[in-house]
């Protein structure tokens with residue numbers, strides 16, 4: 001079974017984000033980067049599927065500038081066999097940030113076509129743009145069936161049976177033929193760490209660079225990005241830890257009345 | 260019956276998904292401010308949706324579409340995309356509004372793609388500056404740390420948008436009367452590629468957080484499993500139930516049944532004390548009903564402070580033990 005996993009590189013979760021000078025994007029100059037969290041679960045599910053089947057190949061795929069290779073390397077260190085890097089320029093009209101979801105999905109789908117995998121996995125949502133769409137758009141572009149919010153995948157006859165999350169704690173099984181695309185929700189597995197051996201091996205693994213097509217005209221447009229204006233009046237408690245604690249306990253006792 | 264705004268409502272069991280009427284309120288607002296007509300659509304098996312369509316006929320709408328077919332008896336992305344695409348081609352709306360539910364996440368991006376469009380998803384606000392330049396839509400970036408304003412710009416194309424839970428008020432839906440029309444899509448069973456199973460629940464829940472009066476909830480700021488002792492101590496000093504954000508349960512540090520949020524429990528305690536939780540929307544929807552929210556976070560810009568009544572900007576490893584000590588006297 002050949003599986004392609006799309007992993008996105010996103011800013012570290014605790015990153016302090018600033019609006020760029022153009023007022024329409026994020027200032028990337030001081031950011032530290034990491035693998036998008038659900039994508040790490042997608043990679044884990046792919047590695048486990050391969051391990052259970054006893055053979056197969058896991059190819060990781062990312063579109064972005066040079067920096068994303070660190071995330072692809074991390075995936076290789078965890079056990080992916082190969083990486084494909086769709087290289088977009090650092091800035092200008094063809095940069096990743098200037099493309100809409102349809103265009104990014106097109107870049108990824110084109111790279112997938114060249115691989116003809118049995119299964120494509122993506123994360124369900126990116127932590128930076130939070131579109132939650134790229135996987136489903138890719139499925140449509142590739143003409144394959146899909147399921148979203150998937151926690152677990154098993155082979156069933158010639159196809160697959162997946163467990164997906166519904167709202168309010170409900171689950172559902174869905175069956176479909178292969179090839180197919182699944183968007184993976186976090187939490188289905190425990191994530192593995194890269195071992196020293198894995199990190200060493202990763203240096204020898206193939207990282208293919210593919211040029212990105214020129215950006216298509218955007219369907220939507222980002223006009224402005226800004227920090228949200230706070231509407232709620234939050235009473236901030238300040239002082240040393242002990243002073244804060246004393247103030248809070250007083251409030252909990254006399255205002256909130258839970259003590 | 261050509262309408263400029265079409266709102267897609269979602270059913271659940273024999274009734275409505277709770278977000279359907281929030282989407283309807285958003286669509287009414289959009290059509291009002293743009294001076295456009297507004298129609299609603301409900302999909303399903305014909306007899307099952309008839310009473311729901313009849314209920315919609317009592318709302319301020321220019322029409323209600325009942326899209327019925329036996330192949331729509333249960334939800335599939337393929338069925339929904341095909342049926343809605345046909346209705347959209349036939350009725351030519353300029354805007355299609357949907358609730359940002361799990362089901363919408365599953366099919367709407369494919370529907371938009373099939374029509375050469377992009378869904379503007381998880382919208383928290385709709386602003387109409389002037390009818391000329393068209394509306395813009397606010398959605399969150401970086402898990403709520405930034406707001407981004409989007410505009411649709413493909414001339415003549417359909418603008419698809421889905422609205423975030425809790426962003427529009429279901430009770431703002433205006434009453435009125437509308438005519439119900441049926442629409443029979445041409446569906447082919449062979450083109451529905453997925454076979455959905457019955458919804459089920461995993462283990463029975465043994466903790467019911469929904470009735471807890473005091474909740475101490477912990478997020479990834481706690482760093483390591485071994486540090487959980489800090490919040491357990493605080494919870495026991497307060498006589499509180501312990502809850503968590505999703506990553507804590509994903510990692511197996513606390514059982515799933517203690518997760519609060521859109522894919523966990525919905526709680527409404529007297530006090531919700533959030534420790535090291537950033538305040539992503541999927542978490543907030545589960546705890547916004549709390550009477551008093553206290554947030555402890557080292558990041559002054561964390562979105563959790565948007566809903567907090569009392570805030571502490573600081574290191575939880577200093578503040579939490581101090582609070583436990585102060586309660587214990």
Ligand SMILES: Cc1cc2nc3c(=O)[nH]c(=O)nc-3n(C[C@H](O)[C@H](O)[C@H](O)COP(=O)(O)OP(=O)(O)OC[C@H]3O[C@@H](n4cnc5c(N)ncnc54)[C@H](O)[C@@H]3O)c2cc1C
Pocket residue numbers: 013014124125402477478479480481503504505506507518519520521522523524534535536537538539540541542545555556557558561573574575576
């Ligand atoms: C479809 C879907 C469903 C989801 N369902 C849920 C759900 O039901 N429940 C849920 O919670 N999430 C859910 N999520 C995930 C959600 O989007 C967030 O990723 C998650 O809530 C983040 O958890 P967190 O706040 O604990 O972690 P983070 O976002 O990593 O936040 C950690 C916070 O801790 C603070 N911090 C770090 N160190 C310290 C310190 N020493 N002292 C004080 N503060 C510190 C940081 O400033 C940061 O704000 C869902 C996501 C999707 C896409």
Ligand SMILES: Nc1ncnc2c1ncn2[C@@H]1O[C@H](COP(=O)(O)O)[C@@H](O)[C@H]1O
Pocket residue numbers: 006007008009036038039061062063064096101104108121122123124125126127129130131132133134135
């Ligand atoms: N530039 C990218 N490179 C690789 N994968 C991506 C990229 N953008 C999005 N994805 C995948 O699509 C998923 C959903 O992203 P989004 O639609 O932005 O929320 C992510 O979890 C990734 O798996």
